[in-house]
Amino acid sequence: MVERRPVEETAAMVGLANVGKSTLFQAITKCSLGNPANFPFATIDPEEARVVVPDERYDWLCDHYKPRSQVPANLTVYDIAGLTRGASTGAGLGNAFLSHIRAVDAIFQVVRCFDDAEIIHVEGDVDPVRDLQIINDELRIKDIEFVEKNLEALKKQTGRGGQSLEMKKLKEEQAIVESVLSWLVDEKKDVRKKSWGNKEVEIINQLQLLTAKPVIFLINLSEKDYIRQKNKNLPKIKAWIDEHCTGDVIIPLSVSFEERLTRMTDDEAAEECKRLGVKSAIGKIVVTMRAALRLASFFTTGPDEVRQWSIRKGTKAPQAAGVIHTDFEKTFIQAVIFKYDDLKELGDEAAVKAAGKLQTKGKEYVMEDGDIVLFKAGAAKS
Numbered sequence: 421m422v423e424r425r426p427v428e429e430t431a432a433m434v435g436l437a438n439v440g441k442s443t444l445f446q447a448i449t450k451c452s453l454g455n456p457a458n459f460p461f462a463t464i465d466p467e468e469a470r471v472v473v474p475d476e477r478y479d480w481l482c483d484h485y486k487p488r489s490q491v492p493a494n495l496t497v498y499d500i501a502g503l504t505r506g507a508s509t510g511a512g513l514g515n516a517f518l519s520h521i522r523a524v525d526a527i528f529q530v531v532r533c534f535d536d537a538e539i540i541h542v543e544g545d546v547d548p549v550r551d552l553q554i555i556n557d558e559l560r561i562k563d564i565e566f567v568e569k570n571l572e573a574l575k576k577q578t579g580r581g582g583q584s585l586e587m588k589k590l591k592e593e594q595a596i597v598e599s600v601l602s603w604l605v606d607e608k609k610d611v612r613k614k615s616w617g618n619k620e621v622e623i624i625n626q627l628q629l630l631t632a633k634p635v636i637f638l639i640n641l642s643e644k645d646y647i648r649q650k651n652k653n654l655p656k657i658k659a660w661i662d663e664h665c666t667g668d669v670i671i672p673l674s675v676s677f678e679e680r681l682t683r684m685t686d687d688e689a690a691e692e693c694k695r696l697g698v699k700s701a702i703g704k705i706v707v708t709m710r711a712a713l714r715l716a717s718f719f720t721t722g723p724d725e726v727r728q729w730s731i732r733k734g735t736k737a738p739q740a741a742g743v744i745h746t747d748f749e750k751t752f753i754q755a756v757i758f759k760y761d762d763l764k765e766l767g768d769e770a771a772v773k774a775a776g777k778l779q780t781k782g783k784e785y786v787m788e789d790g791d792i793v794l795f796k797a798g799a800a801k802s
Contacts, residue, residue, distance in 0.1 A: 429525045429710075429713045429730075430495075430496040430497070430498060430525050431495060431524060431526040431713075432499075432526075433445050433499045433500060433530055434503065434527045434529050434530065435529055435555065436502055436555070438502065439502070439530045439531065440530055440532065440675035441499055444640070445497060447675065447679050448702055448705065449469035449471050450682060451469045468497070468498050470494040470495070470496055471497050473706055473707065477717075477719070478719070481792075485721055487725050487726045488724055490725070490726055491725065493717055493730050494730075503558060505554050518562050518630065523628075525634075526633050526636070526709060527634070528705070528709065529635050529636070529638065530675075531637060531639050532546060532548060533546070533639050533645075533651055533654070534642040534645070536642075548639070552661070552664075553660070562630055563604055566629065567597060570597055574590060574594040597623065610631035611632040612633065612634065612635075613665065634712035635665065635668050635712075636668065636705070636712060637665075637668060637669065637670045638673060639651075639672045640675050642676070643677040643680075646674035646677055646698065647697070654672065657670065669712070671705055673705070677698075677700075681693075681700055715732060715733070716730075716787065716789035717730060717790065718731065718793050729744065730743075735786070737752065737782070737786075740795075741795040741797065744795065748797045754782055755780070755785060756778065756779070756781075756793065757778075757780075757785075757794075758773075758778050759777065759788075760791075
């Protein structure tokens with residue numbers, strides 16, 4: 421029997437040099453990886469760490485079952501070298517930087533919105549709207565270059581002519597790639613900002629375009645501004661994002677504040693947040709990214725283990741079973757399911773069953789976020 425790892429989506433810390441990416445990476449991942457030094461390109465090779473996804477349901481289930489093993493859901497985060505103007509043409513560490521971004525599923529875009537004469541800004545001064553435009557331009561320019569190369573290769577193939585099914589498929593793909601290029605060049609819009617059809621999405625996913633990835637904007641304020649929830653640049657940032665990246669989430673935070681909390685115990689950090697009347701933004705950042713990646717959770721529970729599994733929204737029961745073991749998908753019989761909310765309300769599994777809340781589902785059942793499940797499968801063929 422082959423064990424399959426749960427769905428693991430990845431997100432990268434992206435931004436200009438010296439905006440707080442590496443320090444935030446350390447605060448989110450609670451590790452010492454990364455290199456938050458005060459000079460450009462302090463980070464060269466990307467650092468990687470897993471982040472536990474905060475979830476009150478998982479915490480309650482662990483407290484309820486008191487299992488010998490507890491396995492929460494995770495999100496993998498990368499700290500990537502700082503971008504510079506001209507990265508799309510190879511400036512700085514541009515080509516390496518952009519290839520690292522292409523390999524992840526989503527982007528945390530960190531934007532500097534604090535003044536500090538001791539921390540160098542690669543553009544000379546603090547102007548978050550200018551910085552947003554630089555990153556937006558560099559990612560889009562690189563996508564244009566990549567799509568043009570892909571289109572050139574397709575045209576060489578379709579130029580041979582013919583009426584085969586393969587040629588028809590290639591021509592359809594070429595038409596889709598041409599429409600993507602037009603969107604990037606003529607409309608000057610990110611790929612994720614257009615509603616594409618299923619066939620178009622299939623082709624776009626193969627291209628792994630930078631501007632197709634979900635983005636969450638993390639606005640790095642001074643601790644003072646974060647506590648008072650005010651900064652002169654916030655309205656300008658919101659206006660720019662509303663115009664160019666409509667619908668993308670903006671999360672203000674203070675990296676220096678988050679870093680300071682990491683040096684405290686949990687109780688000390690909670691007391692400090694209470695004293696200042698603010699909350700850490702870390703949990704919100706991770707949960708928001710998970711939602712942007714369209715991830716949901718189901719749970720397996722019992723005295724031996726409580727485990728939170730990640731699946732993509734819309735996943736059917738056999739494929740969810742396959743996240744645990746590949747053989748479970750192949751030999752799937754049924755799923756016995758009850759809801760977290762019902763368990764919490766009624767108190768235990770016997771009460772859930774007595775209330776008629778225990779459900780048996782087949783192969784067409786679409787998993788719902790918060791399902792607690794026991795999969796039943798047949799014996800695997802050798």
